[in-house]
Amino acid sequence: MTKDLYSIPDIIMSRLPVYYQHLKKLKESNKTYVSSEELAKLTGFSSSLIRKDLSYFGTFGRKSYGYDIFCLFQQIRIIMGFNYNKKIILIGAGHLGQALAYNKGYIERGYKLTAVFDKNPKLIGLVINDLEIKSISDLENYLSENKVDAAILTVPEAAAQKTADRLVAAGIKAIWSFAEVPIKVPADVLVEEQLINEGLCKLSVKMNQPRINKSEVEEDFDCEQK
Amino acid sequence: MTKDLYSIPDIIMSRLPVYYQHLKKLKESNKTYVSSEELAKLTGFSSSLIRKDLSYFGTFGRKSYGYDIFCLFQQIRIIMGFNYNKKIILIGAGHLGQALAYNKGYIERGYKLTAVFDKNPKLIGLVINDLEIKSISDLENYLSENKVDAAILTVPEAAAQKTADRLVAAGIKAIWSFAEVPIKVPADVLVEEQLINEGLCKLSVKMNQPRINKSEVEEDFDCEQK
DNA sequence: TAAATATTGTTAAAAAAATAACATATCCTA
DNA sequence: TAGGATATGTTATTTTTTTAACAATATTTA
Structure with a gap:
């Protein structure tokens, strides 16, 4: 691998732990290979995005088979530095x-x-x-x-x-x-x-959206500006 | 506000808790107004991005003054649904x-x-x-x-x-x-x-980058593929 | 062995997000 | 009250990210 990895894009980095979790689970199943399409179903990311993410780090897949689960798991561990104490x-x-x-x-x-x-x-x-x-x-x-x-x-x-x-x-x-x-x-x-409460915030925002859409929000918080 | 808010972009939503935290702190200072430039210094986001984020929800600022801290704090609370029990x-x-x-x-x-x-x-x-x-x-x-x-x-x-x-x-x-x-x-x-361990993963990836750059990564994990 | 199928890796296109630029409005000072 | 300074809100541009498309290649089936 010759590509300079000095700065993995944040957006890719943020998906690595998700791949990791699912591969960890898959590793315990009796499957040996997993396709980008299957990973897409599990993670919610598109198969295209998954292939692109992985190709950023190298060529890990096998045509018409998919990815060797154990091998990919190991690769991701190495990329994330988990093999280093x-x-x-x-x-x-x-x-x-x-x-x-x-x-x-x-x-x-x-x-x-x-x-x-x-x-x-x-x-x-x-x-x-x-x-x-x-x-x-x-x-x-x-x-x-x-x-x-x-x-x-x-x-x-x-x-x-x-x-x-x-x-x-x-x-x-x-x-x-x-x-x-x-x-x-x-x-x-x-x-x-x-x-720590970011998830709580996100949940609140999402619960709140139908309510916010119904009302003319401005009225609620006319802050007597100026 | 006539804009349909049904789906605040995730990326904006993810910054709301950060704005919230800083406004909460600012509220306790003796300042009344804060500019997008000052918020940029605090949050690490660009001032342009901050103005854009806020304008997604409405017009809260005051030209040549900035944003009323307390008012903006309240607005963000309402957007996030914190005022709702x-x-x-x-x-x-x-x-x-x-x-x-x-x-x-x-x-x-x-x-x-x-x-x-x-x-x-x-x-x-x-x-x-x-x-x-x-x-x-x-x-x-x-x-x-x-x-x-x-x-x-x-x-x-x-x-x-x-x-x-x-x-x-x-x-x-x-x-x-x-x-x-x-x-x-x-x-x-x-x-x-x-x-819960996502932060730990991110830290590990970042600590690992200089190491990964130095070595030809492939060698480490030749998984005897095929 | 040849055709059909599956699935990658990559290229091209589209969409989304961030940045830069600036017109506009307000404030402050002299 | 005129002119300089400040900082927004928005438009234009650039960059990043995602999706779609597909050529290449391995596998499976007949």
Whole structure:
């Protein structure tokens, strides 16, 4: 493969996890091959789009057969970097943080959760999913002694930026942030913002559409402008 | 507003929660107006795009001033349906379910979490965030006696489709699903799929890009095809 | 082995989305 | 009150993304 992959288009990247999930399921069936048409039925994307997406990365299919499920699954894992081992830590062991500590998704994606930190003395020392919650004051010390590839940020809104600054200062280059508003980091640090309530918003918008269509919306919110 | 809004383009819809978050923050500052240029700095979208997005819904700005923060915030709330009261229930009180039971995001978006269900007898009766966990066997009964607008689905993968079927049969028209693979529902039911590990995938892909560029990828995964 | 069938990978066309440009309107200052 | 500055809303242009079409090729069937 000679193509420069430095920047996979976001739109393609956003579909990779969907392909991954379906191939994972298919792998457990007794089928060996899957066609773009079948994948289209499963994913909701058009077969044409699927073939195009895959061809961006290489030539994986077999004419008149389709794609070898296991092989394609492996390819996508490699493209997504799942075959590469990464260590990740979690900062903030509140309700969401704890749920993420029990998340089963790390291993198959090449992550190992190696430490959990919190500020709350009542939480420090507790064990969640075999990891003892450490004091956030040990963060820098821990990071100087352990190579860590990424951090999950689930601290309260008010502490998010400060904590991110500490992570960056200690050398962390990738952050999965659950802060509600973007945190600022240097250009060489990756941040994946996760608006936890985005799905709730989308659902609300969609539920609301019939209502919005019926009424002359302006009246509702004449904001006494000007 | 005469424009038919029946289907807000997904791409615009996906930016609404971002505008919402920033306006919420701005509202707490001492500023009254914000320009598309300032919003661009905050959100990372271009000012042109922001003006275009907003103009899709109406004319909210004020020449040479910008947008009235509070007014725009209200408008976006109305577009997203946050001003409309909705009742939502949660099915599956595992780690993720519990975290979502404590989620602070419902109220401001017009949702009220009114019940939590689980199958596990050890959980039934426990109280999380002031709600006593009910037995899943009471689901149909509850739904026949209480008007509910949406359901959060956080049951284990294996139970997801069956549970969704029950919800649909009981009249639920909107589901926020955390199942890893799409659940099948009739056309008149809204489903918002939430791949909880999508952010983790994206982070992994991005971390992986420099590595993928360096190597001739094919070699890595010669799947002995054919 | 030849014809019919299936399905890819790619090219061409269409549609959608983003950006740039600008006319217009309002505000501010002198 | 005239002129410069500001920032919207919209139109034009460019770019990106998706869909459609199809040639190429492998498989299956007769």
